[in-house]
Amino acid sequence: MNKKIVWSIIAALVITNCLSIVYIALDKTTAEDKSEEMTVEATKPVVASGEEEVVATVGDSTITRQQWLNELENRYGKQILEAMIDEEVVRQMAEKHKIALSEDAIDRELTLIKTMYNTIDHEKIDDEHWKEQIELSIILEELLTKDAVIPEEEMQRFYEENKHLYEIPKSYHISHIVVKTKESADQVIDELENGSSFAALAMEKSIDEFSANRGGEIGYVNQDNGYAPESYLGIAENMKPNEWSEPIQIEEGYAVIILHDTVDAVTYTYDEVKDQIKRQIAIDQMNGTISVEPFWKELGVKWFFGKNE
Structure with a gap:
């Protein structure tokens, strides 16, 4: 197009x-005020x-x-x-x-x-x-x-x-948290299992600057658009909505992904x-x-x- x-x-x-x-x-203003511990009551x-x-x-x-x-x-x-x-x-x-x-x-x-x-x-x-x-x-x-x-x-x-343009491959709506070590990825999973918010953890811990400030959001990924590592697609194929993955080794370190939605081809x-x-x-x-x-x-x-x- x-x-x-x-x-x-x-x-x-x-x-x-x-x-x-x-x-x-x-x-944005609220978030900045909280992080800097402003004294506005x-x-x-x-x-x-x-x-x-x-x-x-x-x-x-x-x-x-x-x-x-x-x-x-x-x-x-x-x-x-x-x-x-x-x-x-x-x-x-x-x-x-x-x-x-x-x-x-x-x-x-x-x-x-x-x-x-x-x-x-x-x-x-x-x-x-x-x-x-x-x-x-x-x-x-x-x-x-x-x-x-x-x-x-x-x-x-x-x-x-x-x-x-009118042939849509199977696509997965994904967010991810990227960290440097396997131990850090395991800690992310522990916190998720204890009820922590995926988006909040992404903003706090993810080293992916593009997605971290959006709560790890990377949108819809598929085999054609190249928005995510190929390994994400194979793992997302077997996931259910709102389920997160085990640590995935990638070039930058390790990632934990969560699947929000799937769009069939x-x-x-x-x-x-x-x-x-x-x-x-x-x-x-x-x-x-x-x-x-x-x-x-x-x-x-x-x-x-x-x-x-």
Whole structure:
């Protein structure tokens, strides 16, 4: 798949990132504060008669809920509001043009994105959230390409030339903890058996810098994408979801993996992906332009930060 198509799919999913900004920022701040043992005292909301609700105290100073909300609005308000408007615009335009998607189409796109692009932290976004964003992405593409006419022969040729894109090998959603010695790996397993969190141990002990700060998350791995050592695949084949492995010797030392999910191998036929191919070709001809903006004016959107001209 050429770069324009790959980035068009990723760009259409950017709504996910916008809606997650506040969560990520606050989560990161909380983690840093705890690790550095800051002296900020977190308290339950306090409301005195005639006074504002207090959400935190710092020494003799307080932070009120209104101050907190104002700061959130100033930092992220425009981005989040714009994302919310975009979603509603897409839904209203879909209803206007009677565009509806089958569950199979959404599930198929979900499988392709999970196993091929591996660009989103799977532990932070569940399948239902993914499906909602994928539905919006596909509907937007349908709206932008609804008048496009792509010859059948061109779509069939695209399918044959890119058939590997629609052949998904068996894939395993895995996290790992990499340590230097067998003894360290055995200690990791002991702590897991005593109830420790795999993600917490990965952040504390793993020497793999790429995955450690994500709780060991390495996404969906298979024989084609090369995201993990070949030995992981053979071991994951015989594992059950939420089961961890014995120590695995790898180039960097030893690893312990945990299996989250398995996606069986599948090959999609031309008829199953025909509509997707049409959208991809049409968007590529549009120079990869994916935007809700053209529909704001059509629906007469007005918002806090100004009127759409």
